[in-house]
Amino acid sequence: MPLETLIYIIIAGILALFIALFQYKYKSKGHQTLTKVFVFLRFATLFSIFVLLINPKFEQLKLYNEKPNLVIAIDNSSSVKYLKQDHHVLDLVKRLKNNAALKEKFDIAFYSFGKKVLNTDTLTFSERETHIDKLFSQLSQVYNTTIAPTVFISDGNQTYGNDYSIAAKTYNQPLYPVILGDTITYTDLKIQQLNVNKYAYLKNEFPVEALLSYSGNSEVHTAFEIYLGNTKIYNKTIHFSKTKNSEILNLSLPANQAGVRTYKAVLQPVSNEKNTVNNTKNFAVEVIDQKTKIALVSTLLHPDLGMFKKSIESNEQRAVTIVKPQEALEKLQEFQLFILYQPNPSFENLMSALNNQKTNSLTVAATKTDLHFLNRISEHYQFEITNQTEDFQAERNINYAPFLLENLDFESFPPLKSNYGAVLFSSAYETLLNKKVNTVSTTEPLWATFEINGKREGLLLGENIWQWRAQSFVNTKSFANFDRFIENLIQYLASSKQRDRLNITYEASYNGNQSVMMEAQVFDKNYVFDARERLTIYVKDELSKTEKSFSFVLKNNAYQVDLSNLPASQYHFRVVAEQGNISKSGTFHILDYNAEQQFLNANVSKLQQLAMSSQGTSYFIARTESLENDLINDSRFQTIQKSQKSNTSLIDWKYLLFIIALSLSLEWFLRKYNGLI
Secondary structure (H helix, E strand, O other): OOHHHHHHHHHHHHHHHHHHHHHHOOOOOOOHHHHHHHHHHHHHHHHHHHHHHHOOEEEEEEEEEEOOEEEEEEEOEHHHHHOOOHHHHHHHHHHHHOOHHHHHHOEEEEEEEOOOEEOOOOOOOOEOOOOHHHHHHHHHHHOOOOOOOEEEEEOOOOOOOOOHHHHHHHHOOOEEEEEOOOOOOOOEEEEEEEEEOOEEEOOEEEEEEEEEEEEOOOOEEEEEEEEEOOEEEEEEEEEEOOOOOEEEEEEEEEEOOOEEEEEEEEEOOOOOOOOOHHHEEEEEEEEEOOOEEEEEEOOOOOHHHHHHHHHHOOOOOEEEEEEOHHHHHHOHHHOOEEEEEOOOHHHHHHHHHHHHHOOOEEEEOOOOOOHHHHHHHOOOEEEOOOOOEEEEEEEEOOOOOOOOOOOOOHHHOOOEEEEOOOEEEOOOOEEEEEEEEOOEEEEEEEEEEEEEOOEEEEEEOOEOOHHHHHHHHHHHOOOHHHHHHHHHHHHHHHOOOOOOOEEEEOOOEEOOOOOOEEEEEEEOOOOOEOOOOOEEEEEEEOOOOOEEEEEOEEEOOEEEEEOOOOOOEEEEEEEEEOOOOEEEEEEEEEOOOOHHHOOOOOOHHHHHHHHHHOOOOOEEOOOOOOHHHHHHHOOOOOOEEEEEEEEEEHHHOHHHHHHHHHHHHHHHHHHHHOOOO
16 A cells, blocks of 8 residues: 555544544533443544545455366367277267366366367367368467467378468467377378369360379389360379379360360279279369450559459459550450549540440549549549548448349458549449448448440449458458459459349359358349348259259348258259249359378378477377376476455445444434434
């Protein structure tokens, strides 16, 4: 307690005693004993009130014991069952869970991991992916300030994500890997990886890169083959040995027919090979017979130009050429869409030609745009010119109808710099994104599209959209979501087809370990999103001729259906909107591939290195007898007595209020009883 507060309390006690003596002792002729009682009660009341007004603070020290944590992380992927280790894992988990000495020493937490990390000990061994680096990244956030030795039960084979040994170093906890497998090396041929473009163009050739590997000691001879249906279209003899255990093949295949073409790559197994699942890989290529050419017209140098080119060309069906207005005018017939970046009077002839030929365009208007020129040449909108600029954030319009919007976190994106002032449209338009100033939503469009007399146009009112693509990568660790958003916009603007009331988003082909998700949007006759519709998809397996139906589920402003449980095959589907009596059909392929079945052994060396670098110990699943004793007897993991110091105000002490009430009540009662009131 500070000295100043102590002085105030002493003064309060003297003052309270002086007042009490003055009131009852000065010229008092009553009974002396009764007077002393009254003085004491009045002193207690006044002193308590004065102390409450001073409100001194006292330090409180609380002592408590904190046990170390014991994290038990269990691989829940299907590779555990494929390696026939699932029963051993269940027995070990049961043993650890029932160990009384472990429970007494540690706070035990169970986690399962595969594609996701879950705080549970329920195991199915059915996960299609193993994302180990996500496990260590999430655990490091939970246990970054505590002692948490971790029992890591896994085969150490990761099918997705970054190298988990790096994430384990940031976790900074002792690791005790339990290795699900043995050290026996089997002869194994494997197609390690196939690199193939998603699209190819009709009557051209597309490249294929195959990474082949071999585990074994003797020399082997095999053949690498590629089939289209039942027809062999490529064959090469491959030689492997103990020293020559890998090979990279680069080849080209012809694209002679439009549509989705499914291929099968086969590395012929040898006679004593145990695992032949990883000798085969399927891949699909969509062969298209045309390429959309897009002109990106600008007289400026700006990072936005690079963003549009990279994002649009992420779809190989698109080709973007950056040109100046006069060059674009000379090649007018070569392009299907024009992106006009911050137009000025040098764009006049080009924009007049686009209007005359009803060619679709996207106009980006921002701080370097000549608004007087746009007001003069535009027939559909006029800018309020204030010569001021403003930063506007984007707010998604969930009722946007022309195409399905990618579910991006627009509110986390940096603001776009634009001209301050309203835009007045003389024609009907659809708002894709609204302007948002700080946290205030507006009804002003930041990005709009409109369709008049068969011509489609877009208007973006801001620059520095390149920062959006960068922020999307920060949010999702990938450019894919943002690029799909731009792709949907470009696909809509580049097309002159009549707007559909039912839009479906899906891939032409899916890998066997990939989630098969479809999204759909349905609109009423006024092209307003209909959230009351019932959507059903009828899926027919083209090989087995079986048919199944699934219902879509409404999520935000779209309907979704998960078809991940369908087996690998070729499918024809039909989506039906029951109330609107509309439907749409298509096809997709699910390729036969299970990443979890590509491994024959546990990654023993990596797991042992993980234990060594973290000052832990590794164990094979068949030899875990000493695991519990090692954890219990390790002196690094002890219960720690901790203290917590806090400052408590006297005003929070309820007993002082009780003392005031009690002393006042007793004083009143005694005065009343003795006839002094």
